Amino acid sequence: xxxxxxxxxxxxxxxxxxxxxxxxxxxxxxxxxxxxxxxxxxxxxxxxxxxxxxxxxxxxxxxxxxxxxxxxxxxxxxxxxxxxxxxxxxxxxxxxxxxxxxxxxxxxxxxxxxxx
Amino acid sequence: xxxxxxxxxxxxxxxxxxxxxxxxxxxxxxxxxxxxxxxxxxxxxxxxxxxxxxxxxxxxxxxxxxxxxxxxxxxxxxxxxxxxxxxxxxxxxxxxxxxxxxxxxxxxxxxxx
Numbered sequence: 744x745x746x747x748x749x750x751x752x753x754x755x756x757x758x759x760x761x762x763x764x765x766x767x768x769x770x771x772x773x774x775x776x777x778x779x780x781x782x783x784x785x786x787x788x789x790x791x792x793x794x795x796x797x798x799x800x801x802x803x804x805x806x807x808x809x810x811x812x813x814x815x816x817x818x819x820x821x822x823x824x825x826x827x828x829x830x831x832x833x834x835x836x837x838x839x840x841x842x843x844x845x846x847x848x849x850x851x852x853x854x855x856x857x858x859x
Numbered sequence: 860x861x862x863x864x865x866x867x868x869x870x871x872x873x874x875x876x877x878x879x880x881x882x883x884x885x886x887x888x889x890x891x892x893x894x895x896x897x898x899x900x901x902x903x904x905x906x907x908x909x910x911x912x913x914x915x916x917x918x919x920x921x922x923x924x925x926x927x928x929x930x931x932x933x934x935x936x937x938x939x940x941x942x943x944x945x946x947x948x949x950x951x952x953x954x955x956x957x958x959x960x961x962x963x964x965x966x967x968x969x970x971x972x
Contacts (some may be wrong), residue, residue, distance in 0.1 A: 846915060
């Protein structure tokens, strides 16, 4: 079973509007972390935001916020006031447990296109 | 403060040749991870190393692939006798340790012709 599911292969948004990118996850570990990365066409992986499973508040970083619904096992990324430079692939990822390998498991990604 | 440095950025190899991909972690980071990204896919974990130790290689193909992180120098991902299916982007990430974030390099795009 997939551990990270991103159900939107592609999303379109008008410049200056907000957009939500969906991510659901599957784990039985009570301790985990959720990450969002942006991959522009140039190919690098850019860290956006992190949410720990025990964090009480939803994470925010500038125009990025994470809508963390633990009971639903969802960690949607909200981008406010979209800009043309936000056009990119967006990946949700999860790290399970404390200690051990600490590897990340990635979803397949969502391609976001911001229209002028 | 340089980030994670990967080289080469692009690498072309003929089938049967060897590919060596290098990764220098961020200063102060002793944990290195290698991931592979096939076209139109997310990143898939390959191997996790600390200095001179392989901690988790559960994502590494059983044959032809190896990785090291020596006491001195960069981490190396080595692919012997490359095949067309090895064509992918290979990313390295480094971390200061447990419960720290990851910083990714820009990746090496391997093309096997």
